[in-house]
Amino acid sequence: MATTEDRSEERLPQHTQPSSVLLILPLTLLVVAFFLAPIAIFVAYSFLTAGLFKVLLPFTFEAYRAALGSNLNLALAANSVAIGAMTSVVSVALGLAIAYWLRYRAGQWQLPVLFLMIASMLASYLVRIYAWRTILGANGVINRSLLELGLIDEPLRFLLFNWFSVVLALVHIFLPYVVLVLYAALRPLNPAYLEVAEDLGATAVMRWRRVILPLMAAPVISAFLFVFVLSASDYITPQLIGGTGGQMLGVQIQASFKAIGNWPLGAATSLLMLLGFVVCYLALQAGLRVTGLDRIRWAS
Amino acid sequence: MGKRSSIVSGNSHASRRAFLKYATAIAIASGIWPSFRTPALAQQKLLQIMTWEGYDFPDAMAAWKTEHGVDVQGIYMGSHDDIQAKILGGGGEGLDLITYGSSYKQLYRALGILQPIDESKIPNLPNLLPFFGSDVQNIWVEPDGTRTGVPCDWGAVGISYDSSVVTEAPTSYDILFDSKYTGKVGMPDDPLGAYGQAARVLGLNSSRLTEADFATVTNWLKDLAKQTKGISASYGDVSSRFISGDIVLSFLGWAAYKSFASDAGKDTIETVWPEKGGGLAFSNAYALPPGADNIEIAYAWINETLRPEIQAAMAKSLVGGVVVNGAAELLDPGLARLYPYDRLNEFFELAPLQEDPPLESNEYVTRERVLTAWQEIKSAG
Numbered sequence: 001m002a003t004t005e006d007r008s009e010e011r012l013p014q015h016t017q018p019s020s021v022l023l024i025l026p027l028t029l030l031v032v033a034f035f036l037a038p039i040a041i042f043v044a045y046s047f048l049t050a051g052l053f054k055v056l057l058p059f060t061f062e063a064y065r066a067a068l069g070s071n072l073n074l075a076l077a078a079n080s081v082a083i084g085a086m087t088s089v090v091s092v093a094l095g096l097a098i099a100y101w102l103r104y105r106a107g108q109w110q111l112p113v114l115f116l117m118i119a120s121m122l123a124s125y126l127v128r129i130y131a132w133r134t135i136l137g138a139n140g141v142i143n144r145s146l147l148e149l150g151l152i153d154e155p156l157r158f159l160l161f162n163w164f165s166v167v168l169a170l171v172h173i174f175l176p177y178v179v180l181v182l183y184a185a186l187r188p189l190n191p192a193y194l195e196v197a198e199d200l201g202a203t204a205v206m207r208w209r210r211v212i213l214p215l216m217a218a219p220v221i222s223a224f225l226f227v228f229v230l231s232a233s234d235y236i237t238p239q240l241i242g243g244t245g246g247q248m249l250g251v252q253i254q255a256s257f258k259a260i261g262n263w264p265l266g267a268a269t270s271l272l273m274l275l276g277f278v279v280c281y282l283a284l285q286a287g288l289r290v291t292g293l294d295r296i297r298w299a300s
Numbered sequence: 301m302g303k304r305s306s307i308v309s310g311n312s313h314a315s316r317r318a319f320l321k322y323a324t325a326i327a328i329a330s331g332i333w334p335s336f337r338t339p340a341l342a343q344q345k346l347l348q349i350m351t352w353e354g355y356d357f358p359d360a361m362a363a364w365k366t367e368h369g370v371d372v373q374g375i376y377m378g379s380h381d382d383i384q385a386k387i388l389g390g391g392g393e394g395l396d397l398i399t400y401g402s403s404y405k406q407l408y409r410a411l412g413i414l415q416p417i418d419e420s421k422i423p424n425l426p427n428l429l430p431f432f433g434s435d436v437q438n439i440w441v442e443p444d445g446t447r448t449g450v451p452c453d454w455g456a457v458g459i460s461y462d463s464s465v466v467t468e469a470p471t472s473y474d475i476l477f478d479s480k481y482t483g484k485v486g487m488p489d490d491p492l493g494a495y496g497q498a499a500r501v502l503g504l505n506s507s508r509l510t511e512a513d514f515a516t517v518t519n520w521l522k523d524l525a526k527q528t529k530g531i532s533a534s535y536g537d538v539s540s541r542f543i544s545g546d547i548v549l550s551f552l553g554w555a556a557y558k559s560f561a562s563d564a565g566k567d568t569i570e571t572v573w574p575e576k577g578g579g580l581a582f583s584n585a586y587a588l589p590p591g592a593d594n595i596e597i598a599y600a601w602i603n604e605t606l607r608p609e610i611q612a613a614m615a616k617s618l619v620g621g622v623v624v625n626g627a628a629e630l631l632d633p634g635l636a637r638l639y640p641y642d643r644l645n646e647f648f649e650l651a652p653l654q655e656d657p658p659l660e661s662n663e664y665v666t667r668e669r670v671l672t673a674w675q676e677i678k679s680a681g
Contacts, residue, residue: 243530
């Protein structure tokens with residue numbers, strides 16, 4: 001009978017066998033073709049000279065100078081970060097509460113609610129945005145109800161076409177994903193942990209602060225980043241319900257590529273945005289390391 | 301092992317190998333099937349048109365498609381910029397026909413998107429209304445006489461308003477700045493149209509804006525943007541805001557809003573072209589893109605669309621204007637009143653076809669400057 005070490009020795013060489021390389025080759029090619037190659041092209045474009053809907057030699061930093069020197073870009077980037085952060089915080093806070101309820105309190109409602117969460121993801125993105133226009137608009141459900149109840153004399157116009165409506169629609173779009181991620185993370189959390197904490201005198205707030213949140217730190221950060229990256233880079237929602245105060249950097253990137261035809265500027269702005277996301281990721285990872293939350297491991 | 305890999309169907313057992321064999325046979329047969337279809341289907345000709353949704357005229361051109369055995373595939377654009385993005389960015393292969401707005405002529409000429417059109421292949425071409433036949437702005441015919449576009453429809457924008465709220469027809473663009481309507485004014489995401497019309501209101505020409513003129517027009521548009529609750533993503537979006545009651549007035553108001561709103565049960569949307577400031581006209585035209593490979597069918601399609609009966613049907617489906625003689629008489633009364641066909645030349649004085657800023661110039665502000673400034677206006681709340 002082989003010992004554990006013997007088995008390890010038998011297994012290790014298999015990773016270097018040609019069959020292993022062949023198995024991983026299709027995935028590697030996909031990543032190279034559809035992720036690394038486009039980014040490499042973007043990098044190259046961002047250093048080329050802009051022509052009208054084309055790129056020219058020589059290589060230059062002009063696109064980066066223009067992207068960083070634009071006050072509009074800076075304002076839109078700040079708006080993107082603010083809207084992305086608000087969307088992420090609200091989504092994660094709501095998602096965590098819903099996931100906790102589903103895991104420990106929902107009982108027989110667990111499966112139907114999970115099903116509804118997944119079903120809501122099947123609705124078209126645009127349909128959901130337009131649904132919010134129907135709800136928040138001057139003749140929308142909220143305004144008509146308030147008017148009929150005599151609570152207001154004129155429709156409330158601050159509900160739509162501003163950053164608030166953008167955040168609301170984005171939370172609605174991303175919340176199901178956050179709930180599913182956090183629910184999956186909570187699944188292995190043994191209810192006995194919470195019972196033991198309670199037996200030891202921990203209040204509900206303490207159980208959240210000392211048990212659940214430390215254990216959920218890494219999944220929460222993942223969910224936060226997922227929502228932040230997608231919402232901060234969105235360019236459709238702001239155009240439909242953003243108003244003048246809800247515009248974001250993605251709209252500017254789209255304009256550089258499609259309307260203005262300055263491809264290097266679009267590429268440079270995109271890469272700067274990507275760099276911003278990488279910095280956010282590294283900062284949050286560093287935060288986890290500093291607080292020691294990255295070393296918490298599940299125990300069965 | 302055998303049992304685990306078998307598929308149970310009723311009382312019979314089929315092995316996985318047998319299942320795969322039949323499945324493969326069915327898959328292959330499905331793939332081969334198209335080559336054994338009826339001769340008529342096999343000879344079906346394909347015409348790929350990149351255009352706005354509805355400009356492939358599924359109803360108006362149904363009989364022609366059946367008669368000529370042509371299968372039309374419409375590739376719809378979300379914005380006009382999709383055309384150059386597709387053709388220049390790759391993916392334009394196989395396109396046989398495109399439509400371009402009159403304001404994109406200058407850009408598309410520079411980008412080499414518009415190919416020469418052989419007028420002899422379009423016998424109905426002389427049927428164009430005088431205005432569309434005499435191309436003073438070189439939108440459809442180059443100065444050297446080479447035709448690159450064939451107009452298919454037209455329309456005009458002015459001030460649209462909800463007559464249930466704005467009870468008197470606007471006589472000036474000043475009404476858009478009335479504090480009564482702050483937050484209730486619409487404006488579509490059409491930078492060149494916005495600069496074109498704003499320049500007209502201010503007595504300027506958007507194709508020849510000096511730096512000082514440019515600043516004046518930009519400030520006027522920024523002030524107007526503050527009257528809105530955000531620039532609408534499209535003209536259709538403005539229509540939705542009229543219908544939902546979010547706006548009661550619109551800059552670059554499209555005459556067709558009346559019909560769109562009416563279909564949604566709102567009969568109070570009107571459009572006017574005030575004496576001071578007037579409006580802007582636009583016209584879409586068919587063109588052959590680079591690499592078009594079904595050119596004969598494309599010519600036949602263009603020719604058919606210039607028949608009065610087809611033009612009337614097209615105008616009905618698009619809520620647009622007709623471009624050939626004899627078509628206005630075939631329009632429904634409501635559609636015939638949309639534009640004044642009995643005095644078109646006079647109307648085009650009040651609402652001329654849009655002229656755009658130059659692509660390159662040392663003297664005047666360029667198209668790129670205008671488009672870049674528009675992004676600031678969009679965020680000028």
